[in-house]
Amino acid sequence: MAQGGSKLTAEFNEKAKASLGKFTRRQVMELDTCAHCGLCTDNCPAYNESKDPLHAPGVRSAMAVKLYDRKYNFLTRLFGNTEITVKDVEELSESAYHCTLCGRCMESCPFGFQTHELWTRVREIVADLDGTPVNVGRLAGMLEENMNPYGLDPDERLDWVDYTDLDEVPEKEEAEVAYFVGCTTAFKGANHEVAFSIASILDEVGEDWTVLGEEEWCCGNPSLLSGDEHTAKEYAEHNVKELERRGVKKVITGCAGCYRVFRFEYPKLLGREPNFETLHSVEYLRDVLVSGKLKLEATDEKVIYHDPCELSRLSGVISAPREALKYLTNNPLEFEEKGIDVRCCGGGGLLQAVNNDMRLDIVSRRLEEAVEKGADILVSACPACKLAFTDGVRERGFEIEVLDLLELAARQLGVF
């Protein structure tokens, strides 16, 4: 970060002005409307763990509008402080990255601000001002080199096939359905069984399906979450081109982040709708269970479902997993905070890269509740949630099995 005493250089302040000017019309209106009532704070998973005012969404809003006013408010520019300091950028970064981007503040805000987009924009500004935390910054390098945020070779993308009981997965030049595996499923051992489960179910139903193999690049979500829209656009263009080239009509992904990005961000990044439909694996599972294409016997185990924030609150997929779950267990359980009001597991927003202890504290609350409810199995529908839960179980010693919903289905199918 450029430094000049506590103040940044004039050039940097010009850059700050240009960057702050990225707040859209609606976002400036939202910042102007925010009454700093603090109601968003009551449900914020990050603030509730740290109790640090910097982590409160309303305080972030106040910080953002103060900086914006320094460059764009007529009266402030005439009579007030117009400089942006190192401390300002550091505080904004601390605030922006101690957030899981779960969007719960949107559901607490009386004015219904689109906070997920607002906080992502704040991260973009932080990135422009060189304030991105070091660990998050490393992601960019790994993404650039390997097209995934884990720094692993792209040819390892299908290694999950070798680690599971699957003989092979189809890599076709033309197919009706594409399974977009996602980096966190493909590269993280804890999620390999999720990919195996989805592949097994697609085979069982008899779909004409394919994976993209090495041609699958990161969906772009980590880039968007760290304020790098340019890279996300590059990935969006590549993935959509590859899928459309193969004549794919339906893209299925088991990752809530990939799903949200495909449905809502790709049209914005590309300026058009892709020529295929995007489904989350739980929607697909629900469809094949309801239509009778897949027949399963329900277990008597008590199963509690955790809504991934990116799937439920931010993408509106709330009933599909519950409808599917009815076919999988005779004893479904629910968290108190669920659906649109789900409490985040801590696995999102790149929080792990910035403050893993906070992530574990957040996930522990969720695990505590699941155990109190008497659940045998905690299921979710997102590889980041599954990782958070498995880390929580391991690190904090909870006695509960953690599965993806599709893994539960595959288990009932008898594939493992």
Add this chain to the structure above:
Amino acid sequence: MNSILTSIYAFSVQRLPYITLIVTFMGVALRVMRWRSSPPDPEKIKIDPVESVKYVILDVVLFRKTWKTDKAMWLALFLFHGSVAGIVFGHLRGFHIWSITLFEAFGHAFAEFMVHTLPIYVGYVFIITQVYFLARRVMLENKQLTSMPNDYIALVLLLMKSIAGQGMRLVAPEAVPTALYSVVFIPRFVVLHLETIPNSHWFHIHIILTQLFIMYVPFSKFIHIITGVITPAIYGSRRKQIDR
């Protein structure tokens, strides 16, 4: 009354309303220009009238989200905004938008209660809820929230004007004229008709503070009087687009 006060009071009725009008419109124009000069949103949200109205009713009229989060705050918000609606409606009688005959169908005693007794209680509710908001803000400051100076200025200004308004009700009027007493702010457009001649000090303090408050609205968080309807309407349409 000394001549300085007389001049100020005359100014508050004869000149200040024009200044209020100009400053308020300029303030709103500046706000709109600020928003217009920002880049448009990349995502076009199709406004769904039914969903927008639904969420405006749920979130702005009924405070659905606050109910889920903080019941005490919900009660305070509901009472505060309810009393605002009642007070604004009550003032419209003075501007001859409606009259006591509106309630006469339910009996004279009821009509008297509605126009003379109930407003006093509503005034107390209005003040108490504002004190609650102010106290809550002070207590949560630098813990759960960070206020901007205008958050306090707006609230204090509103509280002062409310106390002045309530004071006017509690202090005996200066006279009870046989005909209505008219206060002409803007000839033919803004003329207040009163049954009594209120205490001059309370009345003029109230109208000065009210006009300062109106001028301050576009520069303060009270801009949510306008935008607080727009953002939930967008939220409602967005939810409709998202939900599967």
